[in-house]
Amino acid sequence: RARAEPVDPSLCEREPIHIPGAIQPHAVLIAADVDTLSVVACSGNARDALDRDPLGLDLAALLGTDLADRIRETLQGDAVDPGRTVRRRIALPSASGLPIEVVAHRNGERIIVELEPAPAHPEDFRSASQLDTELAIGRLRGAGTLEDAAAVAARETRALTGFDCILVYRFDADWNGAAIAEDKDPAWTRSLLGLHFPASDIPAQARALYTRSKSRFVIDRDYVPVPLVATPATANAPVDLTFAQARSLSPIHLEYQRNLGVNGSMSISILVEGRLWGLMIGHHRRPHYVAPETRAAATVLADAFAMRVYELESRRLWQEQQAHLALESELVRELARSDDFVSALTENRHTLLDLFDAHGAATVSNDTVRSLGQTPPADAVLAIATWLRATLPPERASYATAEFAAVHPPSAPYAACASGLLAVFVDSERRHLLLWFRPEVPSTVTWGGDPRKPVLAGAGPVAVLPRRSFERWVEERRGVSEPFAPWQVGIAEALAQAVEGVVLRQQRKIAELTG
Ligand code: BLA
Structure with missing residues (x-):
């Protein structure tokens, strides 16, 4: 049939x-x-x-x-x-x-x-x-x-x-x-x-x-x-x-x-x-x-x-958000005291790495990379920054994915530490970026039947028939991290705005000194 x-x-x-x-x-x-x-x-x-x-x-x-x-x-x-x-x-x-x-x-x-x-x-x-x-x-x-x-x-x-x-x-x-x-x-x-x-x-x-x-x-x-x-x-x-x-x-x-x-x-x-x-x-x-x-x-x-x-x-989400907001305001306080956003975010008691359950984080400032935890090497991080500058439309300040290697094949060798990527531009010229990396979560998904074949063609009056086999079908998922939540992207954007303030202050200081 x-x-x-x-x-x-x-x-x-x-x-x-x-x-x-x-x-x-x-x-x-x-x-x-x-x-x-x-x-x-x-x-x-x-x-x-x-x-x-x-x-x-x-x-x-x-x-x-x-x-x-x-x-x-x-x-x-x-x-x-x-x-x-x-x-x-x-x-x-x-x-x-x-x-x-x-x-x-x-x-x-x-x-x-x-x-x-x-x-x-x-x-x-x-x-x-x-x-x-x-x-x-x-x-x-x-x-x-x-x-x-x-x-x-x-x-x-x-x-x-x-x-x-x-x-x-x-x-x-x-x-x-x-x-x-x-x-x-x-x-x-x-x-x-x-x-x-x-x-x-x-x-x-x-x-x-x-x-x-x-x-x-x-x-x-x-x-x-x-x-x-x-x-x-x-x-x-x-x-x-x-x-x-x-x-x-x-x-x-x-x-x-x-x-x-x-x-x-x-x-x-x-x-x-x-x-x-x-x-x-x-x-x-x-x-x-x-x-x-x-x-x-x-x-x-x-x-x-x-x-x-x-x-x-909602309780779980609220608790998670509160913890992140507290960390974010701590980092913003450090930024307020500092003329150098990179050291404010990477050298104090709390760092970028404490946010978003990331295992790696980095700042890109022009062509200089500062990395924390598990990240791709500096040249690969710079290549990611270049790709982001070229790819994101001008109005987009942030980018998040749980499957970066699939989107950006040159990053495939780093899937173990960088399957997940959250990135925000600091300034409108896009010279400075903050990045967070999440590792691959190797996982198997056990399907009740082969998910690629949900239907069969029917020969009778019904054109489609559901699959007949519910045999377990194990799929191995590679190159996928835990996803970043929209509210986490929001906090990253807010932090990037605070960083922009520091960058502008820094530029004014340099202008005063040289002018
Ligand atoms: C409806 N499919 C449903 C329903 C379930 C499932 C629960 C609700 C109807 C009900 O009360 O029984 C699927 N049932 C499951 C799943 C499990 C389960 C996933 O026990 C696992 C534990 N279904 C197909 C294909 C088609 C399809 C290939 O597999 C279409 C070609 C159609 N499913 C389909 C349709 C309905 C449906 C049309 C609506 C049924 C209705 O309400 O009239």
């Missing part, structure tokens, strides 16, 4: 997953016009579930006037946030009196109502009591590091939802990801902990949707999707299922789950300051039902984890 050659992964980004035109079969979906509350589209199973064809009927006729009034009050009017929902447990007269869980939300001109049978025997399912959730959040608060917090979040989410495995999946700056925590049934010997996955495994439009809509649950990967049907007047406007809980997932992704040995699944977005930081992923080897209350509680838990991540990361 699949040809072995890789295909363009950008094909994956073109699947319009927000308008799949189908839902999962455990639910029934009705879409009504926001003004008239008249049903304009519904899932193909709605007629059976409601004992009549809902198309063209009024929501009040289908769900009762109470619920229709509540929907009108909450979801009509201007600019209603899709996060705003109406939730009710009702008994439909038609459907054998069983309790039905109803969730309604608004998306543009549509009110979207989803109905699913409430668990007949709630005690059969793990269901989140408020106390469980509170205890879990308390444990998250007690976690002192990101690693601890992720481990706690995975453990608590698994206890809550009953999945065979919960992974905390974290995106990097390029949207590749890694499983940074795992809590699983010990009998499942497969482990994904520490594995990295390429960005194309969760394509851009999926990440965009997950930034808006918080969670996805699939009871049974092998479900038969239920198509939506619409009134003739609205048949050309597909119903946007971005926020629909029962949205049918991409068949390509369901194939991926098959290849991973996963059946029931979940993913909950972890948003930190509005950015998709990661996902809380649930895997089950068999189909797995999670009750509506438990789904809601798991989402609350993921939100609590996101807030803890934000707290821990």
